[in-house]
Amino acid sequence: MFRKPEYMVTRLLAAAGVAVNGPHSWDITVYDPSFYADVLGRGSLGLGESYMQGCWDSPQLDEFFYRVLRAGIDHQLPESIGFKTDVLLARLLNFQSRKKAYHNCHSHYDTGNDLFEAMLDKRMTYTCAFWENAATLDQAQEDKLDLTCRKLNLQPGMQVLDIGCGWGSFAKFAAEKYGVQVTGITISIEQAELARERCKGWPIEIRLADYRTLNEQYDAIVSLGMFEHVGYKNYRCYMQVVHRCLNEKGLFLLHTIGGNSAHAFTDRWLNKYIFPGAMIPTIQLIGKYIERLFVMEHWQNFSVDYDKTLMAWYSNIFKNYDQLKAKYDNTFFRMWKYYLLSCAGSFRARQSQLWQVVLSKNGVPGGYHIAKPA
The missing domain is CATH 1.10.150 (DNA polymerase; domain 1)
Known part of the structure; x- marks a missing residue:
């Protein structure tokens, strides 16, 4: 019937x-x-x-x-015909090729620095915060950045690569607190310009560059919230780039959203309006593409922290909407609200995960340990 x-x-x-x-x-x-x-x-x-x-x-x-x-x-x-068509195209084409990557990045990360300044913490960290001992977004993001530095065992004078550096939050924190020199890369023009301004006076170089062009050696490499834009057709290339750029005793920390099952194509609404060409990796996919390149030293899931982070971002947007509405109309606000709150619900439901994975090239002699807080 x-x-x-x-x-x-x-x-x-x-x-x-x-x-x-x-x-x-x-x-x-x-x-x-x-x-x-x-x-x-x-x-x-x-x-x-x-x-x-x-x-x-x-x-x-x-x-x-x-x-x-x-x-x-x-x-x-x-499943609609449109969805099946999108999945087929994602399997046939490389939606994260070098040319497409610039288009994908521009459509989201160049939306407007004013929007992100209103939404994020004071350091403009556009990745999941760490709320275990924090009561505010600013503190939770600093705790996440510090945890990341300690997982990499950063020491003064180290040369560090930040793949997908955003507005320079990690680079500046690591230079300030751990005395390292950082090279940050992004393919967002607006991010690069503001990152250079925010990192001025510190031993930090911000480059407008695609990760595939890298061929220099670093003591440690970090990637916070960028792997979601790489795509499974490029996973091996990405890991090979990290491998050739990491010195023999160095550590690589991969911070990424993760999924419970593999899909060649992300949610259709998110793909159209928020993150074009994005793809969420799984444990199996990460494991497959690090084989014969890296030893997995540590894997942490703090996905419930992303729920809190997204809710804090939404609260900031809501509080600052009066100063934003002259540029961003009501349809945009409803789109952005839908993005932040639907993602919060996904993490709360445990359909989405947030992983920090620490990798070494040959295994840490005697075993890996996270450095204690200073």
């Missing part, structure tokens, strides 16, 4: 404890009935675009996504 889209979507949501026009903060209100057909016909892309258009809303979007994802509702929707 044919079921109307409204009936089918309502039943799916009910299985996750979400009601239409219900009393709970995670329930949704539907303003335009086209929402139901959009969700059934186009999955996550239809859900996100209908939200941007104001067809539906929820007082607590992060909790809505937590319940939907925890219940696995996203896996119960039929």
Whole structure:
């Protein structure tokens, strides 16, 4: 028997404890009935675009996504022709080639430094913070940067490479606190310009360069939140670049979002509006491409910290929206809100992970240990 889209979507949501026009903060209100057909016909892309258009809303979007994802509702929707086509193209083409990488990066990281300055901590660290002993975003990010430096066992005078350096937060912290010299690379023009300004006066070089061009030796290498943009077709190349640039006794720390299952293509809405060409690695994929190159010394998952980080970023955007709205309209704000809170829900539901992986070329003699705090 044919079921109307409204009936089918309502039943799916009910299985996750979400009601239409219900009393709970995670329930949704539907303003335009086209929402139901959009969700059934186009999955996550239809859900996100209908939200941007104001067809539906929820007082607590992060909790809505937590319940939907925890219940696995996203896996119960039929795969559209558009989704299958996107997956096929992702398998046939390299969406993270050198040329495409610049386009992908520009569409997100060059959105506007003012937006990121309003959203992030004082050091502008656009990666997951570490909240174990922190009460504020600023402290949680400093704790993450310090933990990263200690995992790399940084010592004064070391030459350090930061692949995907963002606005220079790690580079400046490591130079200030650990006395190292840092080379940071990014393919974002706006990031590079502001990073140079923020790191002025410190032994830091910020380059506008693709990781594939690197061929110098460093005592330690770090990559915070960049591997998600590499793509599995380039994983081996990426690891080979790190291997040739790391000295024999050096350590490499890979900080990346991770997934529970492998997909050649990321969420369709995120791919279209937030992170074009992104792909989330899995444990198996990372393991496959480090074989015969690295020894895995340490692997830590602090994905629940990303939930807190995303909520802090959203709080900052909400507080600073009055100063941003002259440049960013309501549709953009709804898009950005959807991005931050849907991702928070995904980490809360444990569908998304955050890993820090420490690798060496030959194994640390006597075993690896994280340096104690100074």
